[in-house]
Amino acid sequence: MTGPRGLFVAFEGGDGVGKTTQQALLADQLRAQGRDVVVTREPGDSRIGPQVRAIVLDGGELDPRAEALLFAADRADHVAHVVRPALERGAVVLVDRYVDSSITYQGEGRGLGREQIAAISRFATRGLLPHLTVVLDLDEAARAERVRRQGYVDRIEREPDHVHERVRRAFLELAAAEPHRYVVVDAGRAPEEVAADVAVAVEKVMRA
Ligand SMILES: Nc1ncnc2c1ncn2[C@@H]1O[C@H](COP(=O)(O)OP(=O)(O)O)[C@@H](O)[C@H]1O
Ligand SMILES: [Mg+2]
Numbered sequence: 220m221t222g223p224r225g226l227f228v229a230f231e232g233g234d235g236v237g238k239t240t241q242q243a244l245l246a247d248q249l250r251a252q253g254r255d256v257v258v259t260r261e262p263g264d265s266r267i268g269p270q271v272r273a274i275v276l277d278g279g280e281l282d283p284r285a286e287a288l289l290f291a292a293d294r295a296d297h298v299a300h301v302v303r304p305a306l307e308r309g310a311v312v313l314v315d316r317y318v319d320s321s322i323t324y325q326g327e328g329r330g331l332g333r334e335q336i337a338a339i340s341r342f343a344t345r346g347l348l349p350h351l352t353v354v355l356d357l358d359e360a361a362r363a364e365r366v367r368r369q370g371y372v373d374r375i376e377r378e379p380d381h382v383h384e385r386v387r388r389a390f391l392e393l394a395a396a397e398p399h400r401y402v403v404v405d406a407g408r409a410p411e412e413v414a415a416d417v418a419v420a421v422e423k424v425m426r427a
Pocket of ligand 2: 239240315
């Protein structure tokens, strides 16, 4: 990574695996240590994020390439105006979904090709990668049950089970290909147990 001084951590995995929950627990812990922590998400926390989110998640039929480019547009603005400035002042940035969500959902799930989506994301982010990506891994039945219990099912969530299985596998493959940048955490345990593993991985990266 070029330039920024802070620490950049991404939470990845399917809907319902606990990304938002773990992001909040880690933020609490780091703030208790006196750190400057920025909690943010994609799509949504760029200036165009609310509109992009509404189109992509709540809209009707959308061409898969249009969807991929909307996510990339949101990401470009998010990185330029939220993530990089925070890293440059030395903050810890915790992002709920980043490049790997595009590679898995659009590249793999929608069949656009992982490398093509990775290339669009590199353009959008000017190559900014997290120091650590936390992949929260949960079996499909448990994940779908958590989402059902929440009672809100978006357009992507309505994809059939086998798509979600492919997305899960793609996250695990990305992690396996670059183990120094990833930690895979078993998300099927109590939130505090998951958080303890996340904290260990983050401390390791901070010491490095
Ligand atoms: N470790 C866990 N065990 C059981 N339920 C969980 C756990 N972590 C989160 N949940 C619940 O599952 C749902 C999805 O969690 P959330 O953190 O919003 O996931 P995501 O951000 O990955 O979609 C929420 O209702 C949340 O309270
Ligand atoms: Mg969430």
